[in-house]
Amino acid sequence: MQQLPVLKLQEIADELAASGQRVKVLWQEPGSLAFVARGREYRSEFHINDSDEVTYMIRGTMNLHYRTPEGKEEIAVIPEGSTNWMPPGVPHSPRFPPDAFALIVERQRHAGEVDKFHWYCQSCGNFLHEETFVVSDYRVDPVSKAYARFFEDEDARTCKKCGTVMPNALAQAKKTT
Ligand SMILES: [Fe+2]
Structure with missing residues (x-):
């Protein structure tokens, strides 16, 4: 039997802060x-997946935005040292700054399982765009690749209802970090 892992969350948070990496798979x-994830200042999308999700805030506070079945946006505030459970299938958007750190526990995806990101217009709330991706290995950071595809595509960021263009927040974040 392999040795059971015992990992120090504060040290992992320090390691991520020093390296600039966003995610460390445990x-x-x-x-x-x-x-363990550092916050992403440009997060505005909602993640939809079929896994339960447990969050524990190692450092800093998370505003966990989520959408009810009626399409209403709610926020669960998770302060440092607190934990949260998210049932499968709830569209959720974990918003926390780059100097905050969260432990996230899910499960590996089943074969053929597809994760989704949904963006909504920040002016009128209209549905903007969907990105789908397969999480076969979290270490290749499929999440960052989905962000890049969306933010590099101005048409995807343009609201078909009111014409508002969501700014390329990824490019802005790169300039400041
Ligand atoms: Fe709009």
Whole structure:
């Protein structure tokens, strides 16, 4: 049997802060996938996946935006040292700054399972765009690739209802970090 991992969350947070990396995967097993994430200042999309999700705030506070089945946006505030459980299938948008750190526990995706990102217009709330991606290995950072595809596509960021263009927040974040 392999040695059981015992990992120090504060040290991992320090390591991420020093390296500038956004995510460190702790383990990836069929029933449990865990990683420590730094906040992404440009997050505005909602993530939809079929896994339960547990969040524990190691450092800083998370505003966990989520959408009800009626399409209403709500916010669960998760302060440092607090934890939250998110049922599968809830569109959610974890918003926390780059100097805040969260432990996220999900499970490995089943074969053929597809994760989705949905963006909404910040002016009128109209649905903007969907990106889909397969999380076969979290270490290749499929999430960052989905952001890049959206933000590099101005048409995807343009509201078809009111014409508002969502700014390329990824490019702005690169300038300041
Ligand atoms: Fe709009």
